[in-house]
Amino acid sequence: MRWPTQSLLLSSLAAVISLSSCSRTGQPEVHVDGRPYSGVTLNVGIEAAPVDIALRNRLPRIREELGVEIQIVPLEYGTLFEKILTDFITGTGSFDIVVYFPRYNGDYIGAGFLRSLDEYVQEYPLDYLDILPAFRKLYSEWDGRIYALPYDGDYFLLYYRKDLFGHPEERSDFKQRYGYDLGPPDTWDEWLDIAEFFTRKPGETLAGEVLTDNFYGISEYWGRARAYAWFLNRFGSYSGLFFDENMEPRINSPGAVAALEHCVQSFRYNTPGPLGHTWWNVREDLLFGKVAMIFGWPDVGKAAHEPTQSKVVGKVGFAPSPGVRDPDTGAIRRATALVSGRVMAVSQSCQNPEAAYQVIRLMSSQDVSMTNISEANSHCDPFRLHHLDHPELWKVRFDGLEEYLSASRAALDVGFPELTIPGAEEYHDVLSRHVQEALQRSISPQQALDGVATEWRAITRRRGLEAQRRAWKSQLSAMQQLNLVPSD
Amino acid sequence: MRDRTLARLLILPCALAILILGIFPLIYALHLSFHSWQLPSLEPQFVGLENYANILQDKRFYWAIVRSCFFVVTTVGIQFLLGFTGAFVLSRGVRGLRLIGSLLLAPVMIAPVAVGAIWLPLFDINFGLLNYCLGLIGLGKVEWLATPTNALPCLMLIDIWQWTPFMLLILLAGFQSIPREPLEAARIGGASEWRILRSISLPMLTPVIGIALLLRGIDSFGKFFDTAYLLTRGGPGTSSETLNLYIYEVGFKFFRLGYGAALSFTMLLLALVGIAVFFKVFRVE
Numbered sequence: 001m002r003w004p005t006q007s008l009l010l011s012s013l014a015a016v017i018s019l020s021s022c023s024r025t026g027q028p029e030v031h032v033d034g035r036p037y038s039g040v041t042l043n044v045g046i047e048a049a050p051v052d053i054a055l056r057n058r059l060p061r062i063r064e065e066l067g068v069e070i071q072i073v074p075l076e077y078g079t080l081f082e083k084i085l086t087d088f089i090t091g092t093g094s095f096d097i098v099v100y101f102p103r104y105n106g107d108y109i110g111a112g113f114l115r116s117l118d119e120y121v122q123e124y125p126l127d128y129l130d131i132l133p134a135f136r137k138l139y140s141e142w143d144g145r146i147y148a149l150p151y152d153g154d155y156f157l158l159y160y161r162k163d164l165f166g167h168p169e170e171r172s173d174f175k176q177r178y179g180y181d182l183g184p185p186d187t188w189d190e191w192l193d194i195a196e197f198f199t200r201k202p203g204e205t206l207a208g209e210v211l212t213d214n215f216y217g218i219s220e221y222w223g224r225a226r227a228y229a230w231f232l233n234r235f236g237s238y239s240g241l242f243f244d245e246n247m248e249p250r251i252n253s254p255g256a257v258a259a260l261e262h263c264v265q266s267f268r269y270n271t272p273g274p275l276g277h278t279w280w281n282v283r284e285d286l287l288f289g290k291v292a293m294i295f296g297w298p299d300v301g302k303a304a305h306e307p308t309q310s311k312v313v314g315k316v317g318f319a320p321s322p323g324v325r326d327p328d329t330g331a332i333r334r335a336t337a338l339v340s341g342r343v344m345a346v347s348q349s350c351q352n353p354e355a356a357y358q359v360i361r362l363m364s365s366q367d368v369s370m371t372n373i374s375e376a377n378s379h380c381d382p383f384r385l386h387h388l389d390h391p392e393l394w395k396v397r398f399d400g401l402e403e404y405l406s407a408s409r410a411a412l413d414v415g416f417p418e419l420t421i422p423g424a425e426e427y428h429d430v431l432s433r434h435v436q437e438a439l440q441r442s443i444s445p446q447q448a449l450d451g452v453a454t455e456w457r458a459i460t461r462r463r464g465l466e467a468q469r470r471a472w473k474s475q476l477s478a479m480q481q482l483n484l485v486p487s488d
Numbered sequence: 489m490r491d492r493t494l495a496r497l498l499i500l501p502c503a504l505a506i507l508i509l510g511i512f513p514l515i516y517a518l519h520l521s522f523h524s525w526q527l528p529s530l531e532p533q534f535v536g537l538e539n540y541a542n543i544l545q546d547k548r549f550y551w552a553i554v555r556s557c558f559f560v561v562t563t564v565g566i567q568f569l570l571g572f573t574g575a576f577v578l579s580r581g582v583r584g585l586r587l588i589g590s591l592l593l594a595p596v597m598i599a600p601v602a603v604g605a606i607w608l609p610l611f612d613i614n615f616g617l618l619n620y621c622l623g624l625i626g627l628g629k630v631e632w633l634a635t636p637t638n639a640l641p642c643l644m645l646i647d648i649w650q651w652t653p654f655m656l657l658i659l660l661a662g663f664q665s666i667p668r669e670p671l672e673a674a675r676i677g678g679a680s681e682w683r684i685l686r687s688i689s690l691p692m693l694t695p696v697i698g699i700a701l702l703l704r705g706i707d708s709f710g711k712f713f714d715t716a717y718l719l720t721r722g723g724p725g726t727s728s729e730t731l732n733l734y735i736y737e738v739g740f741k742f743f744r745l746g747y748g749a750a751l752s753f754t755m756l757l758l759a760l761v762g763i764a765v766f767f768k769v770f771r772v773e
Contacts, residue, residue, distance in 0.1 A: 078721070081741070082741055082743075085528065085743070088528065089528050089743075111528045113528075222724075223723065224720075224721050224723035224725075272629055272631050272634075273613040273631035273632075273634035275631075275636075275723070275724035276632075276634025276724065281613070281614070288614075425741070426741075429737075429741075429742075433725055434725075436725040440724060442636070462524070462526055
């Protein structure tokens with residue numbers, strides 16, 4: 001009976017010593033059981049499945065390497081923003097780590113609810129520069145300091161039906177009708193042509209077969225929650241500037257109006273019910289063979305080659321986003337909305353910030369994140385160069401993986417951010433609401449975006465012009481460094 | 489004297505609880521409605537009646553009222569017609585009344601979020617049961633929740649489905665509480681069933697009808713939220729945005745606490761006016 005008591009006492013003593021001392025060697029002090037943070041439990045607020053699957057899959061490894069026990073607090077996607085913010089404001093301290101959309105950076109980091117990770121990054125380095133610049137500069141940093149690390153790197157890819165685009169009869173018909181070769185659209189104008197070309201009724205022929213059901217050119221997510229995202233994909237290449245340097249909205253500029261007009265024109269080639277669409281509808285439309293192409297998040301690329309999920313296995317090709325051709329130079333200006341994505345950060349109320357940092361460091365490390373993004377069921381997407389450069393390390397293998405990664409790289413080179421300033425959720429919601437009104441044709445694109453500009457001015461005024469201008473200038477500066485908008 | 493003191497002491501905890509849990513938040517919300525407070529970063533600033541002045545110019549608020557009133561009048565009206573008809577039929581003696589009553593209560597007992605979760609797949613444009621059934625009879629797919637004209641009626645359909653049984657059961661209890669003597673006397677006197685219903689049953693049911701309409705009206709105006717939030721979140725655009733959805737968004741999504749409080753008080757005021765008018769019309773005591 002004496003041995004366990006002695007052992008317990010020794011373990012406790014070792015735990016006290018290891019927790020009270022602070023390593024300066026770049027390696028945390030190791031606990032007697034070989035795990036540096038044994039006995040530490042951390043609460044993680046994260047969107048429920050499928051987003052939390054990658055974290056759940058890595059719990060044994062976190063326990064094994066760090067000794068940290070993770071309690072997952074699943075949150076509903078639609079109320080994640082207010083639930084986390086309410087917890088922060090009231091000081092409840094329910095979350096040690098939060099996994100959230102980086103568009104909330106202004107509200108979470110800007111208001112001082114999250115810890116800067118700079119001191120921990122210096123002490124326990126990570127392959128920070130391997131994280132793609134857009135995710136690093138736009139979503140992980142705030143005012144030049146690191147506050148968050150990526151968990152999921154969302155961006156958009158063009159998915160098209162290779163079998164239809166390569167069908168000789170379709171190619172010939174298309175060339176005859178539009179005067180150029182059928183292929184993945186390089187410009188948004190070509191996108192419209194292809195969408196129109198493939199929209200067909202029952203009885204018509206598609207790739208040599210008579211259709212028994214409607215076939216559509218495209219499917220897009222115009223539901224209220226993300227209507228702004230599909231608009232931003234055009235906006236980034238047609239215009240790209242949310243505000244000018246004085247915080248005056250540029251969302252109703254001629255370029256922005258042209259972007260919304262394009263959305264309205266595309267709308268007629270959509271599968272039915274796009275105003276009520278969620279991402280799952282868009283995915284289904286591609287995977288069930290109802291459309292010629294979609295523009296969407298990277299997870300569908302993995303699913304398209306999974307026979308249990310897809311009826312078009314081997315028939316889906318990948319391409320970067322279309323753009324807008326400069327009439328003078330002929331160059332194509334492209335932009336891919338980096339909408340959604342998730343970052344991990346440590347809350348101010350966390351009692352073990354170092355352990356929390358180690359958890360998010362591990363989750364975003366090259367090794368672990370490679371597993372996270374390449375598992376079939378994880379719903380996490382690439383955010384590191386390492387992910388794009390090493391197809392051989394991917395868990396999911398499918399024909400076209402290299403093409404997928406090459407398209408991803410091209411898309412991420414022109415990654416265009418959401419707003420991340422305080423109140424971004426409200427700015428985006430206003431935009432979604434008015435985009436939907438324009439799509440319903442109850443108002444014109446110009447009227448819709450004028451309405452957005454008016455409401456954006458009110459939000460800015462309410463939140464304080466100076467504070468908002470400072471935050472926007474910081475985001476604008478990062479966008480200019482990445483050549484996403486012209487530097488004046 | 490001692491008895492009165494003891495009684496007051498016994499009431500005190502309950503009175504304090506009501507004061508703290510009911511009255512204080514109400515007074516605090518009223519106080520808040522005279523402030524501008526944008527969480528998380530700014531302190532509340534006293535703005536007097538500015539929030540209320542802004543409400544007068546808020547077109548979204550007006551449209552939300554119109555939708556809410558349309559929602560209440562239509563859903564409660566249809567629930568009453570269906571419920572009254574059902575209660576009238578069942579009150580005439582139907583076998584298995586208890587079983588029917590239990591089954592009818594099922595939708596009422598389902599949590600609103602679960603109701604939303606049940607109906608969402610039914611409305612699915614590609615895989616929903618409703619469109620499947622329409623397909624069987626050769627009709628095309630309907631964009632149930634995805635068009636401005638359909639979204640609100642779909643929410644109304646759900647409310648009618650869920651709460652008609654409640655209306656029916658209250659009215660059925662009303663029918664069963666009518667004394668038999670006047671009805672039998674009328675029948676012996678040769679009155680038709682329609683005449684009996686119009687001249688005897690309906691007047692005697694008026695208080696019950698009044699209470700049923702009042703309860704459902706208040707519930708429908710102020711509490712139809714969860715299902716709508718799950719299904720449409722007020723969209724497309726704002727086409728299915730009722731007043732409580734709008735207030736939730738202002739106050740709890742975007743944390744404009746002062747304006748949200750002012751909207752809530754305006755809603756309360758409107759509800760009180762509606763109730764006063766209702767009492768006047770129905771002479772409910």
